Amino acid sequence: MSEATIASAGRTRARERAEARTATRSRVSWRRARRLVWSIVGVVVSLVWLFPVYWMLNSALLPNAVLEKLTPTFLPFGGSFDNFVAVIQGGTFLPALGMSIAVAFLTVGVCLVFALLAALAISRFRFRGRTSFLLAVLLVQMLPAEGLFIAQYKLMSGLGLINSVLGVSIVYIAAVVPFTIWMLRGFVAGIPADLEEAAMVDGLSRSQAFLRITFPLLAPGLVASGVYAFLQAWNEFTVALVVLQDTSSQTLPLWLQGFVQASANRATDWGQVMAASTLVAVPVIVFFLIVQGRLTSGLVSGAVKG
Amino acid sequence: MAVETRVIGQRKRRLRYTPYLLIVPSVGIIALALGYPLVWQAVTSMQQYGLRQQFGQPADFVWFDNYIALAADPELWGVVVRSIVFCVVTASVTMVIGVLLALLMNVVAKPVRIVIQITMLLAWAMPVVAAMTVWTWLFNWRRGVVNWLLTSAGLDFQDHNWLIEPLSFYFVAMLIIVWMSVPFVAFSVFAGLTQVSGEVIEASEMDGATGWQRFWTIIVPMVRPVLAIVLLLQLIWDLRVFTQIHILQGAGSIVNETHLLGTYIYMLGTGASDFGMASAVSVFILALTIALSWFYVRSMLKEDES
Numbered sequence: 195m196s197e198a199t200i201a202s203a204g205r206t207r208a209r210e211r212a213e214a215r216t217a218t219r220s221r222v223s224w225r226r227a228r229r230l231v232w233s234i235v236g237v238v239v240s241l242v243w244l245f246p247v248y249w250m251l252n253s254a255l256l257p258n259a260v261l262e263k264l265t266p267t268f269l270p271f272g273g274s275f276d277n278f279v280a281v282i283q284g285g286t287f288l289p290a291l292g293m294s295i296a297v298a299f300l301t302v303g304v305c306l307v308f309a310l311l312a313a314l315a316i317s318r319f320r321f322r323g324r325t326s327f328l329l330a331v332l333l334v335q336m337l338p339a340e341g342l343f344i345a346q347y348k349l350m351s352g353l354g355l356i357n358s359v360l361g362v363s364i365v366y367i368a369a370v371v372p373f374t375i376w377m378l379r380g381f382v383a384g385i386p387a388d389l390e391e392a393a394m395v396d397g398l399s400r401s402q403a404f405l406r407i408t409f410p411l412l413a414p415g416l417v418a419s420g421v422y423a424f425l426q427a428w429n430e431f432t433v434a435l436v437v438l439q440d441t442s443s444q445t446l447p448l449w450l451q452g453f454v455q456a457s458a459n460r461a462t463d464w465g466q467v468m469a470a471s472t473l474v475a476v477p478v479i480v481f482f483l484i485v486q487g488r489l490t491s492g493l494v495s496g497a498v499k500g
Numbered sequence: 501m502a503v504e505t506r507v508i509g510q511r512k513r514r515l516r517y518t519p520y521l522l523i524v525p526s527v528g529i530i531a532l533a534l535g536y537p538l539v540w541q542a543v544t545s546m547q548q549y550g551l552r553q554q555f556g557q558p559a560d561f562v563w564f565d566n567y568i569a570l571a572a573d574p575e576l577w578g579v580v581v582r583s584i585v586f587c588v589v590t591a592s593v594t595m596v597i598g599v600l601l602a603l604l605m606n607v608v609a610k611p612v613r614i615v616i617q618i619t620m621l622l623a624w625a626m627p628v629v630a631a632m633t634v635w636t637w638l639f640n641w642r643r644g645v646v647n648w649l650l651t652s653a654g655l656d657f658q659d660h661n662w663l664i665e666p667l668s669f670y671f672v673a674m675l676i677i678v679w680m681s682v683p684f685v686a687f688s689v690f691a692g693l694t695q696v697s698g699e700v701i702e703a704s705e706m707d708g709a710t711g712w713q714r715f716w717t718i719i720v721p722m723v724r725p726v727l728a729i730v731l732l733l734q735l736i737w738d739l740r741v742f743t744q745i746h747i748l749q750g751a752g753s754i755v756n757e758t759h760l761l762g763t764y765i766y767m768l769g770t771g772a773s774d775f776g777m778a779s780a781v782s783v784f785i786l787a788l789t790i791a792l793s794w795f796y797v798r799s800m801l802k803e804d805e806s
């Protein structure tokens with residue numbers, strides 16, 4: 195190879211490198227511009243999506259006389275908490291809240307324990323009937339609850355559990371457990387059995403290894419599943435509609451629906467109805483936002499890589 | 501030596517029974533609250549089970565008479581067709597918007613992503629009944645903000661009643677369900693997207709793949725498992741939709757023209773007190789759901805095996 199060709203090859207390479215640099219630079223600025231545009235789109239979409247929630251709060255703070263005006267009021271200036279006070283003083287809200295809390299916590303607690311055990315069985319053991327069990331879990335979670343509630347009503351009335359926390363919780367647990375098993379299965383499978391075995395080599399028993407190593411790693415999965423179960427129990431309407439018939443044993447969704455209907459008999463007081471909706475929604479939203487951080491934390495990947 | 505073998509043998513035996521012990525609680529509660537009603541329903545669907553049977557008269561076996569009566573009933577077929585169309589359209593719209601939002605979350609600046617996520621969480625966390633109340637207020641024919649906005653935009657929507665026409669009733673129902681279900685899709689798909697490595701995307705960008713090509717050839721195949729399960733759940737949830745339709749019907753539509761399968765069963769079971777017919781329709785939904793999801797169940801089982 196002559197010196198000339200080497201030199202020219204070097205020049206070409208240098209030119210290529212320079213071109214690549216400018217290309218990278220223009221790509222970076224193009225990417226920035228694109229990101230800005232998409233960010234604006236994102237904000238607009240968020241605002242649209244948020245509007246119903248905002249409108250609920252806005253209307254809840256305004257007196258009915260303002261809501262009855264032809265032109266809507268978009269900001270709650272001069273608003274008050276009168277609607278909330280009126281709703282709570284109605285006297286039926288707090289018992290319904292208590293009922294909902296009892297049902298939701300019973301459902302979440304029992305569901306998590308049952309589902310975690312089953313998820314461990316599925317992902318840590320190979321046993322006869324495992325596939326049938328998985329199949330059953332998958333099919334059961336697809337059963338339309340709306341097609342079963344009449345039979346479930348008959349069952350609960352046979353067991354004497356109409357209007358009771360236990361009765362409605364049993365139905366909720368059974369409805370939520372399959373999906374929770376499936377969800378937790380993914381999380382358990384994501385934690386390598388090696389970790390547990392390594393701990394056992396270091397002298398921990400199987401259950402100790404599970405409690406100290408696997409369990410903390412499962413926390414995000416348990417939180418996510420728990421949130422799912424909580425929401426189902428808190429929001430469920432159909433089964434509650436047939437199983438909780440007494441006004442004194444209503445959960446919040448039933449109470450709210452009853453409140454709307456009672457209000458509709460007079461001219462609907464939308465301010466109070468929206469205040470009632472807010473009262474039903476706020477506990478869920480607060481709970482959701484608190485656990486949100488833990489939902490997304492990457493505890494598992496850190497442990498395996500670290 | 502012999503002692504050691506015995507100990508290992510005991511351990512093995514214990515391990516052999518462990519998975520069964522672990523799944524017993526879940527199996528038990530599912531058998532009680534879903535299995536028993538399912539069997540009861542299958543039996544009742546072949547009986548003449550009306551008001552009189554609810555007051556203790558023995559039910560006569562009529563075998564498939566209920567099914568034959570239903571198959572010959574044009575009203576039921578109308579409900580079936582409407583339910584399927586509604587389910588497919590709603591699930592598709594939800595999927596498209598959900599995937600677009602997940603992609604959007606992936607390309608925006610971090611603060612915007614957090615804003616979108618919080619918005620999605622708020623919409624997701626809204627209890628169904630509270631959301632329904634808000635949306636009926638938004639679409640209220642007298643003072644609803646939707647009519648006001650459309651009228652301000654120059655369209656004639658003064659005092660327009662959205663719920664009186666079945667088609668626009670279903671449109672409103674779809675809008676509400678999409679609003680509520682998109683967050684779940686967006687979060688799941690976004691979680692899947694974060695698993696797609698940035699390097700692969702960048703490499704494809706270098707190779708000159710357009711956004712469209714990138715989406716179909718790299719992103720979709722990589723998040724396909726997530727897409728499949730999310731789509732499946734959407735279809736199932738939208739097929740058995742009850743609460744939203746039931747409440748919207750209560751907000752002032754012509755009930756008989758707007759039934760979907762869920763409310764149709766409810767009407768048969770509680771309105772007409774015909775448990776036999778209600779059970780037969782329920783068994784039909786059940787079969788439909790299982791047929792719909794069988795393919796996915798199989799593919800998920802395969803995924804579990806690998």
